[in-house]
Amino acid sequence: MAKGESVAGADIPAGGFVQLLTPDGERVDSVTTTDGTTYSVDFTDEEYRGLYRDLVTVRRLDTEAVALQRQGELGIWASLLGQEAAQVGSGRALRPQDMAFPTYREHGVLYTRGIDPIMPFGLFRGVDQGGWDPNEFKFNTYTIVIGSQTLHATGYAMGITMDGKIGSGDGEAVIAYFGDGATSQGEVNESFVWSGVFNAPIVFFCQNNQYAISEPLERQTRVPLYQRAGGYGFPGIRVDGNDVLASFAVTRQALDNARNGQGPTLIEAYTYRMGAHTSSDDPTRYRMAGEVEAWKAKDPISRLKTFLTKQKIGKKDFFAEVDADADKKALDLRERVLAMPDPQPVTIFDNVYPNGSPEVDAQRKAFVEYQASFEGSGH
Template identity: 70%
Template sequence: MGDKPSTRPRSGTGRTRRASKRDDEVALQGPTPDPEFVQLLSPDGERVDHPDYSVDFTDEEYRGLYRDLVIVRRLDLESTALQRQGHLAIWASLEGQEAAQIGSGRALRKQDMAFPTYREHGVLWCRGVDPTAPHGLFRGADHGDWDPSEHNFNLYTLVIGAQTLHAVGYAMGIGYDGKVGTDDGEAVIAYFGDGASSQGDVHEACVFAGVYHAPVVLFCQNNQYAISEPVERQTRTPIYQRAAGYGFPGVRVDGNDVLACYAVTRHALDAARHGQGPTLVEAYTYRMGPHTTTDDPTRYRNGSEVETWKQRDPIARVRTFLEKQKIADDAFFAAVDADADRITGRLREYVIDMPDPTPEMLFEHVYAEGSPLQDAERAWFRDYQASFAGEGH
């Protein structure tokens, strides 16, 4: 999908915004001036030219991106509703970040490997994983119900930033195996947030990525808040500019522009697979909802900021573009909504009917071929449970 430039762009396309407030004045501040970034589709649905990045999609591919965005948001909203109704223990919403995830996810080739956090439901969708797969994790019924090697999509990682080390290690292995240097080479992408950029694991991953020239894209979704802390309390330097200190390029992209996210990510992945090393991509976006369903964002951000970002909604701008270009009509939009209804309906039925795990599941998936000690412990546990029979337990 789409064309790509033949040379790497200059390192970074934004400017540094000087901090204007003290730390104790950051909370509940209004929207700050936006930085410059790579953009191919404006908030009002107009195509924008960029000297280094472009896409050349067919009408069908444009419609496919819109369908992805709508379905992923609907799945996310349905999952939030299921948590509020007591069917999930917690949910980490992606609302507002759909373009960053669909754009980067569709830029991946089949042979590429992705390492997510716990919020990459859109990338999961792009990799062909059943959208019901993460819900056992968020219900507490399993640890993630998909095979990472089948979809080249690792299990969700709850330890903040740890997946970046996993990704860089995997990418180093690809390099040692000689799976880079051609059009058919492999590449790796690691997702993390602006808050995770303060973690030591992310710093160490960047060090190793740079030193070992690993074929990895470090994709930071800067959604402006690390739980309750604004990005100004994570860094005084734009995140993408940190790449220079590690010795590889960094670029900031409009994270609410699915076309730009695709173009920038595809270029970075192609550079990685051709042996040109890592790239740090900062997708400048916004988390419309809470950090998770246990969070109350009204305690640390104001309504005017949210309203400002609503005007940059990633789905609305693609729909406007499709309408202006006469690429889609009312029948298409209705069909997409019907598909979303069907898919989210199946999700709801699956989650509501999901059985609770049995206590003995603690002993599953510990050893690939079992162990005598584990067998003995399982037998003891069965006897222990049986000892309560008839006592109302």
Template identity: 80%
Template sequence: MAKGDPGAPARGRRAAPRSRKATTGDPELVQLLTPSGERIESVTGPDGTEYRVDFTDEEYRGLYRDLVLVRKLDAEATALQRQGELGIWASLLGQEAAQVGSGRALRSQDMAFPTYREHGVLYCRGIDPIMPLGLFRGVDQGGWDPNEFKFNMYTIVIGAQTLHATGYAMGVAMDGRTGTDDGEAVIAYFGDGATSQGDVNEAFVWAGVFNSPLVFFCQNNQYAISEPLERQTRIPLYRRAAGFGFPGIRVDGNDVLATYAVTRHALDNARHGQGPSLIEAYTYRMGAHTTSDDPTRYRIASEVEAWQAKDPIARMKAFLEREKIADAGFFGEVDEQARREAVDLRERVLAMPNPEPGTIFDHVYPNGSPLLDQQREQFSRYLESFEGSVH
């Protein structure tokens, strides 16, 4: 796990080869690690903020381990769906750096509101990766405690979680839990397609007007299911923030270091009472929108190949090799750990017991309701009508 802070004093690391400055109005990404694995010491953003990280070698290796494990577990879930063990799965393939970088940037007191694809952030919050698989297998409604892990339940309705996050962040501010280093910040995840939803734009309005301690984190993976980005917006998404009265910035979402630095800075601004901001993590969905989708119907192979050259894991591995931070033994050990964890995940999914049908009513309301009791009784009679039937 990476724990270093961007801008912290260097701890014995060799100097990075160069720096780069992003100019105001330039849609150039904030980037600290090139696709070839070359480290950039620092980047000055449009507002003059210097973005940098200074991690220990172990922390760099930890980020690489996170990326590999998250991808392998995601691939296993996709395979389980293809074999009929899950009803559906929304893969994060290609978006690992955006999720691991932002997930590791969260402090323990911060609260996250995900969509249905933030498996990498979930992993970084310490939640057992089997939890979302129970949801997509249909045996539960997601089994983690949002208060314990500071990670809300998956939200299937596109963009709805941004309103949930805004309300929660308004409460944080009203409770006086901002203004200090140990203040609480909130992050809301959504995709580029969700920016066309009314919920998201309403969340922008409320968060801006009430100066909520909230970071809107848009994973721009270039496609809203089958619609390309140019069907969603006439300007870069991060520039939309200006119309709502708060800053926006675009980061290379395939660069785990830059994503960490930008997200940590935005969260710290929020916790100190400086209000909301929008991060556009510019990345690419390498696979299908979900396992019900066929991306070959709306994008060409050469586009996918171009983005494969920017793969977040490959560039982190190249950096570790270039700086002699890791060797073949380390990479082999990580691959073996990923294999073991994937096998364990598969075995536990296959061992999940099928729930009794009537349990669907158990957690609708904390104290039940007369209408719910009536529906439970009707459903029970319906199930009993099949007893003794020959199938």
């Protein structure tokens, strides 16, 4: 795409999208859509390097998680490989007051929120239920049920409106993550209806990674996904999900629209899941190797590295230092995951009721006594 070229808002051809960094590492100054919105970024060198560090780190941590699963230390893992730019770009566009609703693959978004990356590992290791305080981190718990978090996000966004926390540049906004497969779910469509009708301050961020497990996109939709938004009465836009700059710019604009009271936006981040759906999946059974190779050429990290190198923003020692730092973080993560304690059986009674319940308390007591009836009981 040439510099400054205009793409049509709702009429761009399939495959057309907002792109600010080409796969070859060429920077596009800005893109203006037919509704007159111009997308661009104006990062400092330090910010560019920060984004690169984010991308490399989340990929490295993800790689370690995949290895841990293969070594029997995690029950399952959903890899984000290939989707780093969509996650880091959108995640870095969030302001502290914004609330994110992830699926189970948003490890990159979690990282950009400043959260310790080990947080979701209890869930995947099976030593806790994956619960944390969403308000503390402004990051909801990982949601396994496909698409259901979009309704939670819509409700949260409607609450923001009711609290009067929109209508200014400091207003709050919500981002709801989901995949292309989730767009076939009733929940996602219901949340579109409600958000549209109530003008909720929400950004629907769809990472279209081309496959719903093994189901290809053409079995999910007859129109580009972002065009669905028009039917619900709010704008939709497609962005190059492998371009961290464009992902950032488009998400920031959509979030600002939301916090200013202009309602929802659907962003379709066009990307590709380079790995398996989860560690239980074998993508070679339904994808052609050539397709994967073609997407490899669009890798989000290598294009940014090329750009940084060309612009002399990043040099060899910087890249080496980033790699080493990511390795260190990965090893640290590994050791801490391996040290995660197994849960005591009695903890099953925790978190059933916020202030306890006589019945559950009695059950807990009976269970503790039962366990204590074994010789050498340590717990």
